[in-house]
Amino acid sequence: MPLIEIKDLKKYFGAVKAVDGVSLSVASGETLGVVGESGSGKSTLARLILKLIEPTSGSIDYDGITDIRRQCQIVFQDPQTSLNPRIRIGEAIAEPMLIHKIENRVGELLEMVKLPAGYAKRYPHELSGGERQRVGIARALALNPQFLILDEPVSALDVTVQVEILKLLKQIKAELGLTYLFIAHDLTVIGYMCDRIAVMREGRIIELGSKKEIMSAPREAFTRQLIESSFII
Amino acid sequence: MRRVNRQALFGAALLGFFVILAIIAPLIAPYNPDEIVESQTLAPSLSHLFGTDDLGRDLFSRALHGARISLTVGFVAVLISVLIGTLFGAVSGYYGGFLDSVIMRFVDVMLAFPSIFLILAIQSMLTPNIYNVMAVIGLTSWMGVARLVRGEFLRIRELQYVEAARAIGCSDPRIIFRHILPNAQSPIIVAATLGMAGAILTESALSFLGLGVQPPMASWGNMLMDSQAYLFDAPWMSIIPGLLILLTVLSLYFVGEGLREKLNVRG
Numbered sequence: 001m002p003l004i005e006i007k008d009l010k011k012y013f014g015a016v017k018a019v020d021g022v023s024l025s026v027a028s029g030e031t032l033g034v035v036g037e038s039g040s041g042k043s044t045l046a047r048l049i050l051k052l053i054e055p056t057s058g059s060i061d062y063d064g065i066t067d068i069r070r071q072c073q074i075v076f077q078d079p080q081t082s083l084n085p086r087i088r089i090g091e092a093i094a095e096p097m098l099i100h101k102i103e104n105r106v107g108e109l110l111e112m113v114k115l116p117a118g119y120a121k122r123y124p125h126e127l128s129g130g131e132r133q134r135v136g137i138a139r140a141l142a143l144n145p146q147f148l149i150l151d152e153p154v155s156a157l158d159v160t161v162q163v164e165i166l167k168l169l170k171q172i173k174a175e176l177g178l179t180y181l182f183i184a185h186d187l188t189v190i191g192y193m194c195d196r197i198a199v200m201r202e203g204r205i206i207e208l209g210s211k212k213e214i215m216s217a218p219r220e221a222f223t224r225q226l227i228e229s230s231f232i233i
Numbered sequence: 234m235r236r237v238n239r240q241a242l243f244g245a246a247l248l249g250f251f252v253i254l255a256i257i258a259p260l261i262a263p264y265n266p267d268e269i270v271e272s273q274t275l276a277p278s279l280s281h282l283f284g285t286d287d288l289g290r291d292l293f294s295r296a297l298h299g300a301r302i303s304l305t306v307g308f309v310a311v312l313i314s315v316l317i318g319t320l321f322g323a324v325s326g327y328y329g330g331f332l333d334s335v336i337m338r339f340v341d342v343m344l345a346f347p348s349i350f351l352i353l354a355i356q357s358m359l360t361p362n363i364y365n366v367m368a369v370i371g372l373t374s375w376m377g378v379a380r381l382v383r384g385e386f387l388r389i390r391e392l393q394y395v396e397a398a399r400a401i402g403c404s405d406p407r408i409i410f411r412h413i414l415p416n417a418q419s420p421i422i423v424a425a426t427l428g429m430a431g432a433i434l435t436e437s438a439l440s441f442l443g444l445g446v447q448p449p450m451a452s453w454g455n456m457l458m459d460s461q462a463y464l465f466d467a468p469w470m471s472i473i474p475g476l477l478i479l480l481t482v483l484s485l486y487f488v489g490e491g492l493r494e495k496l497n498v499r500g
Contacts, residue, residue, distance in 0.1 A: 052399055069402035082393040086415045096401035139397065 001063045003028040003147060003179050004049065009058035011044055018044040020203030021058070026147070028063075031173065031180040033194030033211075035187055035226060041203040042183045046149045049181070050074055065146065070100055073140035077152035079132035083124040089135050090120025096142040109138040112175075113168065130161035134168070141172070148173075149181045154189060166192060187230035191215055199223050241491020244484035251481060255300040262294035267449040274467035284469045286459055295451040296473055302452040303481070306367050307433035313371025314432075315425050318378025323409055325379065326386025337383070340376045348373050352435065356444040366445045370432050378424050385417035419496035423489055430485035437478050453478050 002025035011019040019041045026032050034042050047053045049060060051068050065071045076082035083092055093106050107117055113134040124132055133153060140148055150169065154162040166189065173180055184190045190197055197214040199207040199222065207220045218224050254261070264270045268290065275285040283292035325336040352373055359365045389395060390413060398412045439445030440454025448455055453474040460470035492498075 047396075050400055052396060069400070074397070074400050076393040076397060078393055082397055084394040084398075084412050084416070087411075095398075095403070099402050099407075136397070139401070143401070 002026055003063050003065070005061045005063070006049070007059045007061075009045070009048060009060065010056045011041075011048055011053065012056045017203045019048060019055075022200075022203070022205055024198060024205060024208070026179060026181060028146075028179055029177065030196060031182055031194045033190035033197040034181065034183045034200055035185065035190050035197060036200035037185060040200045042185075042200055043151055044203075045200070046074060046151050046181065046183060049149065070143045071145050072147045072149070073143065073145040074149040074151060075133070075136050075140050075153045078156050079129045079136060080156070082136050083132055085124055087124075088120065089115075089122050089124065089127070092124075092135060093120070093138045093142055096139060100143055102143070105142075106138075109142055112141065112172065113138045128161075129157050130165060133157060133161075133165055137165075137169070137172070141176070144176075145178070147179045147181070149183070151183045152185065153182075155184065155186065162189070169193070187215070187226050199226065238491040238494060240487040241495075244487030244491065247480060248484040248488060251300055251477075251484075252304060254297060255304050258297040258301050262291075262297045264291035264294045266290065266294040266298040266451050274463060274470070276467075277469055283473050284467065286456075286470055287463055287467070292456075292470065292473060295456060296453070296477060299451040299453045299456055299474065300477065302363065302446055302450065303433055303436060303454070303478070306363060306370070306436045306446070306452070307429045309367040310370035310374070310432040310436070311425050311429040313368065314375040314428060315378055315421060316375075317371070318375035319382050319414070319421060321375070322379040322382025322384075323386055323414065326383035327390060327405070327409055327413065329387075333383075336379070340379050343373070343376050346373075349435070349438065352439065353442070353444060356439060361439075361444045361447055363446050363450070366436055366439060370435050370439075374428060374431065374435075378421065378428070381420055381424055382417060385420060386413055389413045389416050419492075420498045423493045423496065423498050426485055426489035426492060430482040430489070433478065433481055433485070 004026040006024045009022045036042050048055050090106050094104050097104050115134050154165050182193050198205045207223050269288050270291050271285045271289050273289045277284040281291050321336050325333045352369055355369050395412055398408050437454030440452045441458045446452035456474040463470050
C-alpha cells in the first residue's frame with residue numbers, strides 16, 4: 001500500500017473549485033512532483049493532505065501515519081513570512097519538539113541544514129532568504145517526520161541559492177529516508193528533484209507519469225507548454 | 234529613518250515628568266490637599282504656588298494629588314478597555330464565522346450609543362466613586378480596540394508562520410498568544426496611548442459634572458468643577474487644572490502619533 005492514497009478529493013471555496021476530483025498516491029520513499037500554474041490547486045492539495053483544511057468530499061488514506069502533526073510536515077514557499085519575526089531561530093526550531101514533548105535537538109538540526117549553531121540566537125530578519133529557508137526545513141524536520149511537503153520551497157530564492165537548497169533537500173532525503181511531495185511551477189526544478197510528476201490544472205491532475213515519460217513524451221498540450229516555458233529561462 | 238520625532242520626545246518628557254510628580258506627590262506636596270490651610274481664593278504666591286481655592290485649600294497640593302487620580306483613572310480605564318477589546322477582537326478575528334458576526338454586531342450596538350451619554354446614564358445609577366469611573370470608562374471604550382485587533386488577526390492568521398504553527402500542532406491559544414498577538418502589539422500600543430488621552434478627558438468631564446471622582450478627593454476634573462463660580466474672581470482655579478489636562482492629553486497624542494510613525498502602524 002502506498003504511504004498516502006488520495007481518492008477523488010475535492011475542495012470547493014464557494015464557487016471556486018480549488019481541488020476538483022484528485023486521485024493520487026504517494027509511494028514510500030519517492031519524490032512526487034506536482035507542477036502547475038499558480039491557482040491550479042497545488043497548495044490547496046498540500047493543505048488537504050496535512051489536514052490543515054477539511055475536504056469538501058473524497059478521502060485521504062495514510063499508511064502507517066497515525067499522527068499527521070508529527071509525521072507529516074511542510075516547508076513553505078516564502079521565507080519572508082514563514083518564520084514568526086518575533087521568535088528567535090532556535091526557539092522556532094524548538095517549538096515543535098516542545099509541543100510534542102520530545103528531546104530538544106536544535107543543534108543537531110541546525111547542523112543538518114548547514115547553519116552555524118550561533119544562529120539559534122538570531123531573529124529571522126537577521127538572516128538571508130536562503131538561510132531562512134534552511135530554518136524552515138530544520139523546523140519541518142524537528143519531529144522526525146516520514147513525509148515532507150515542499151510547497152514551492154525555492155521559487156522565492158535567487159537561482160544560485162535555489163541550487164544549494166535543492167541539493168540540501170536531496171541529501172536530507174537520502175540520509176533520513178523521507179518521502180517528498182514537491183510542489184513547483186517550474187519544471188526544471190521538478191525535473192531535478194522528482195521521480196514521478198503530476199501535472200495539475202484547474203484543480204485536476206491532467207497528466208501523471210514518471211519523470212522520463214512527462215519530460216520526453218508529454219501527452220497533454222499544456223504539459224508541452226510548461227516544458228517549453230521552463231527552458232526559456 | 235532614525236529621525237527623532239521632537240513632538241513625541243517632548244510629549245514623552247512631559248508625561249514622564251507628570252508621572253513622576255504624581256508618584257512622589259505625597260512627598261513633595263507642601264500641604265494636605267484636603268485641608269483648609271489659608272484664606273479663600275488667594276492668588277498664586279511663593280507660599281501657595283498655584284494659589285488657594287474657594288475653601289482655602291492649597292491648589293498646588295491639590296493639583297499634585299489630582300494628577301495621581303487622573304493619571305491612574307486614565308491608565309486603569311485604558312487597561313480594561315485594551316484587555317476586553319483584545320480578547321473580543323482576537324476571538325472574532327481568529328475564529329471568524331458566527332462568533333465573529335455576533336461579536337461585531339455587539340460592537341456596532343455599543344458604538345451606536347453616544348458614549349458620553351451612555352457613561353453618564355450608567356454612572357448616575359452607580360455610586361460615583363473612583364473605581365466605578367475606571368470600570369465604566371473601560372467598559373465603554375473597548376470597541377475601537379476590538380475592531381483593530383480583529384483586523385490584525387484577520388491579516389496575520391493568513392501568514393505562513395501561523396500555518397506552520399498549525400502544521401506542527403500548536404493549540405489555538407498558543408497560536409493566538411504566541412504567534413499572532415505579539416505581532417499585533419504595535420497598533421494596540423498606539424491605540425492604548427491615544428485611548429488614555431480619551432480616558433483622561435472622559436474622567437475630567439465626568440468629575441466636572443459631579444458623576445466622577447467625588448470631593449474632597451481631588452482630580453483635575455472636579456477641581457475644574459469647583460472653579461466654575463470663580464472664573465473671573467480666581468481664574469487660576471480653572472486655568473491650572475485646565476492646563477494640566479490639556480498638556481497631559483496633548484503629550485499623549487504626541488507620543489501616540491510618534492509611536493504610530495515609529496512602529497509603522499497604518500491608519
